[in-house]
Amino acid sequence: MSPRVLVVDDDPEIVDAVGEALQDDGYLVETATDGATALKRVLEAPPDLIVLDVRMPNLNGWEFCEIIRRQSHTRDVPVLFLTACSEVRDQITAMQVGGSDHLPKPFRLAALRDKVRSLTREAKTQGGS
Numbered sequence: 397m398s399p400r401v402l403v404v405d406d407d408p409e410i411v412d413a414v415g416e417a418l419q420d421d422g423y424l425v426e427t428a429t430d431g432a433t434a435l436k437r438v439l440e441a442p443p444d445l446i447v448l449d450v451r452m453p454n455l456n457g458w459e460f461c462e463i464i465r466r467q468s469h470t471r472d473v474p475v476l477f478l479t480a481c482s483e484v485r486d487q488i489t490a491m492q493v494g495g496s497d498h499l500p501k502p503f504r505l506a507a508l509r510d511k512v513r514s515l516t517r518e519a520k521t522q523g524g525s
Contacts, residue, residue, distance in 0.1 A: 399516040400424045401446035404460075406452045410501075414447060414478070417505050418499035418512060428464070431455025435463060443471045445516050447508075448495075450479040450486070458493045474515040478503065508518040 401423045403414045408429065415425045426443065428434035432454035438446065446464075450457035457477060464470040474496040477506050479486070482500030490498040497517075 398422050398424045399425065399519075400426065401433060401445045401447060401449045401516075402426045402428065402437060402440060402443040404428045404431065404452070404457070405447075405449040406430060408479075410449070413505070414508065417509060418445070418447075421509060421512075423512070423516075431457065431460045435460055436471070438464055438470055439467065440472050444473070444519055446473060446475045447478050447512070448475055450477060450481045450490075458489060461490075461493040461495055472519070474519050476511055476515055478508070 401418050403411055403425060405411050408427050411427045411429065416426055418425050426437065428437060430453045435455060448457045448460065461475050465471060475494065477490040477495045477498045478501065480501045487498045496515055499508060499511055
């Protein structure tokens with residue numbers, strides 16, 4: 397079964413581009429355009445990976461990640477921060493709140509695909525979904 401990836405970003409163009417690229421690679425892609433909607437989806441049915449923006453309405457990416465890390469059934473879901481927050485302190489914050497990796501915007505689709513492939517493979521080998 398193909399890994400499920402939730403793409404969360406308030407920019408519909410980013411959601412579409414990332415979603416299409418990952419679907420082309422064989423992933424089952426779900427999307428959300430704000431943190432609160434994404435959180436509801438993740439808590440109901442955790443995906444195999446979350447690609448997450450930081451600056452979003454209703455619940456930002458840092459807060460979102462902290463919440464899912466406190467839940468037993470979502471704490472091990474890999475989170476790839478895909479964000480314009482690209483300073484070193486942002487990368488550190490991404491890891492402190494429980495992120496698995498960080499890719500700054502603008503990004504190359506090849507880099508995104510590599511990170512997604514790596515994170516979904518890691519999750520599988522560690523007994524993830």
